[in-house]
Amino acid sequence: MIKEYKQHAVNGHESAFLRSGRMFRGFFVKTVSFVGYTVQYGCIAHCAFEYIGEFVSCSGPSMEPTITNHDVVFSERVSRHLCRIQKGDIVIAKSPFDPKMNICKRVIGLEGDKVCTSGPSDIFKTHTYVPRGHVWLEGDNLRNSTDSRSYGPIPYALIRGRVCLKLWPPHSVGVLAESPNGGRIL
Amino acid sequence: MAQTGFGRRYFRAFVSGFFVAVPVTVTVLDRLAYVARVEGASMQPSLNPDGGSSPDVVLLNRWTVRNYQVQRGDVVSVLSPKNPQQKIIKRVIGIEGDFIKTMGYKNRFVRVPDGHLWIEGDHHGHSFDSNTFGPVSLGLIHGRASHIIWPPSRWQRIEPSVPSDRRPLLNWNGASDDSNDD
Structure with missing residues (x-):
């Protein structure tokens, strides 16, 4: 027991x-x-x-009227990895002077292309050639944009992605417009 | 019946393992560490001291460069500004604000612009570096070489060191002149 x-x-x-x-x-x-x-x-x-891609909120006036302040866009990264960036594409790139900042510009020239370095209102046109492995970027708002016209061509490897869709605001959802100053792409 | 059940279970295990292994591997290679073989003679005698017979394999630390912080003397890998598919491994000679005496660049003295680096190979004259293409943007930095891991006899940590004749003449920003003292 x-x-x-x-x-x-x-x-x-x-x-x-x-x-x-x-x-x-x-x-x-x-x-x-x-x-x-x-x-x-x-x-x-x-x-x-x-x-694959990421969503980016843009700020600043340099890409008006294609992309205005506080627009949300989708940037795909496949064509950057496959080296399929073409003239006329809008890209997001790291700023060459501050790698933590991103810039959103349009590709005007690829390596070997002849580009116009002067502004649209300048009387004397100046031209240059884009060196190997570089791209020439310009904003659509030529009067209010800091781009390759001031700091020169930037290396291709700084490009992060190609903007392919606009998602916000709702009335302009869809693919992005062509460059308003198409004469810049030679 | 039993055979298909086993096959399906095996397939599901493979897919789930695949979806764990591939993203984890890619993320580790992108964020933490990367392993690369050094080709060419541009970093002799620090890397590849005996030519091409047994190329060195280095461990690139990608975590320490996530905020784009490097110091003079570090051996870094950079995406080549001339060819985006290629990575080059060089030593950091000057950081932003440094005045550098160049060797064969178009200007004899250069102030490294903001957000840029001046990189050179240790093997002067046999190296495709900033003396050819100028200062490189910090955004192109890929990793910092921290160890030589292969061949086993050369296993060692890579210490930052600036060659004594390649010190910057002056730092305009006056911020980080830790290597100017001695």
């Missing part, structure tokens, strides 16, 4: 210990799987933003 009682006590003690151990293990497994899923989805998000 006493022996049996003792046995029971030991059993009870053991089961409580096991239960707490199982609870701890369940908590541990939950934490690890949560961290694992976070890492997995973070990595998938990184790959999507890095290799």
Whole structure:
């Protein structure tokens, strides 16, 4: 009788210990799987933003009237990785003087192209050739844009993506307009 | 029946493993560390000291350059400004604001513009570097070479060091002249 009682006590003690151990293990497994899923989805998000495309909110007047202040655009990164950027595309690039800042401009010339470095109202036209591995970028708002006319051609590798869709504001959703000053693309 | 069930389960396990392994690998290579083989003689004698017989493999730390912070003497890999598909590995000689005495560039003295670096190979005259194409933008930086990991006999950490005759003459910004003291 006493022996049996003792046995029971030991059993009870053991089961409580096991239960707490199982609870701890369940908590541990939950934490690890949560961290694992976070890492997995973070990595998938990184790959999507890095290799497919991202949403960008534009600010500043340099691309008016094609893109106005606070417009949201979608920039795809496939054509940059495949080197399919063409003349007339609008691209998002890292600023050559501040890599943390992005600029949104139109590609006027690719490597080897002849571009016009003077403004539209200048009397004397000056021309130059874009060096190898570089692109010539200009804003659509030629009067109010800091672009390749002031700092020269920028390396192709600074381009982050090609703007292909405008998503906001709602009345102008869709593909972007052609350059208003098409004569700049020689 | 059992065969198809096994095949389907195997296929599902493969797909789920694939969707974990590929994004994680790509993210680690993009954000944390990258491994690359050094080709060419431009960084002799620091890298590839005995020519092309056993090219060095370096570990590029991409986490430390996420905020575009480098110091003089670091060995960095940069996307080539002449060919966007190519990466070049050079030593940082000057950071923004430094006055550099160039070797064969069109100007004899250059002030490195804001957001730019002056990079040179250790093997002068056999290197395609800033003396050819001028200062490079910080946005082109790819990683900082931190270790040589192959061949095993050359396993070592790469310490930042500026050659004594390539110190900047003057820093216009006066901000970080840590390597000018000695």
